[in-house]
Amino acid sequence: MLVLLGLVLGIRGAGAFLVHVASSCPLANNGSALDFDFTLVFNKNPLVCYEPDARRFTPCDWGLLRPYATVLAAILNNGTAWVQRAEARRRACRDLVPQFWSSTVLRLTPPQARIISSKTSNTRASVLLTCHVWGFYPAEVTVSWLHNGNVVGPGDHPPTSAIPNGDWTYQTQVTLMVAPTAGDTFACSVQHASLEEPLLEEWSPGLTPGLTVKVAVATVLMVLGLSFFGVGVYCYRGKPPAPGYTPLPGDTYPAGSI
Incomplete structure (x- = not known):
């Protein structure tokens, strides 16, 4: 990667740039891996691509950067570090795809x-x-x-x-x-x-079923509350006065209750 940066900085008129590694695993409808891609990208432009069958890097830029891509591919093929890195990602693609396939694509989430x-x-x-x-x-x-x-x-x-x-x-x-x-x-x-x-x-027009249930519950609670209140008032009115109590005008109590 440092070699690539050196090449980019040596380009006349080079300004801001971005170099990154991109890898992907295109899949079939049954979840099996169809292919493997491993690419060194410069400013969104594929520069050097890895060929899994040949286990080597090749230039994949056909524009102004073609000479630099050719040199970079030769440098990467001269050692084993980048080839091993690409093969490690290829194995990860093969081993991890079935796990993620079952937990993502095959899952069912109800609406x-x-x-x-x-x-x-x-x-x-x-x-x-x-x-x-x-x-x-x-x-x-x-x-x-x-x-x-x-x-x-x-x-x-x-x-x-x-x-x-x-x-x-x-x-x-x-x-x-x-x-x-x-x-x-x-x-x-x-x-x-x-x-x-x-x-x-x-x-349906009017109250929704949920609101209808809430209104019915509130009505029942209100009726029960009024019933308890009426019973309480009746019991209170029928209770004899305390000893020594002088009835007020209009108060009536059963004979002998005082």
């Missing part, structure tokens, strides 16, 4: 879904439903709408397309314009390889 509603200015379809689906892997997913249990036609919503999140998961969303009436139920159905049965996220 999550939520429906968000928003008002529109369209009098014929006053509500826009958006079904957000996220956190799933692999990217293949099918999202459809159900209206009162019936599948809405393909023409009513766009095809599903997955967008990578950057953390090996994907997200997507589909929309539906509706004019809901009382009793209507809309559902977002998500089909994915990680699910044994479709994931259903429901929406």
Whole structure:
């Protein structure tokens, strides 16, 4: 690498530069390694490439740096250090790929879904439903709408397309314009390889199922609270006064209680 830096610094008019080593393992659909690449790169331009079959470096620049690449390849082939370094990365590629393949590409991560509603200015379809689906892997997913249990036609919503999140998961969303009436139920159905049965996220006009449960619980608690309060007041009113108590005008107690 020091030799390469010396060559670069010797180029007339050279300014800022970056030299790095890049290696990769192209894979087949079944996870097996198809090839192995080991390259010395100068300013994003491949300079010297390693040939695994021949176990030697060759110049891979066909521009102005071709003479320098040829000299550098000869220097790297003259010793064994760089060849051993390239072969070590080749073995690591062969040995580590199966482990990472099973924990990344072959994994199944189930999706999550939520429906968000928003008002529109369209009098014929006053509500826009958006079904957000996220956190799933692999990217293949099918999202459809159900209206009162019936599948809405393909023409009513766009095809599903997955967008990578950057953390090996994907997200997507589909929309539906509706004019809901009382009793209507809309559902977002998500089909994915990680699910044994479709994931259903429901929406209906008015309170959501979650809010309905909360309101019902609050009502029951309020009724119980008022009941206990009434019983307490009744017991308090029926309790005889303490000895020596002089009843106030209007107080009535059973005969002989004082």
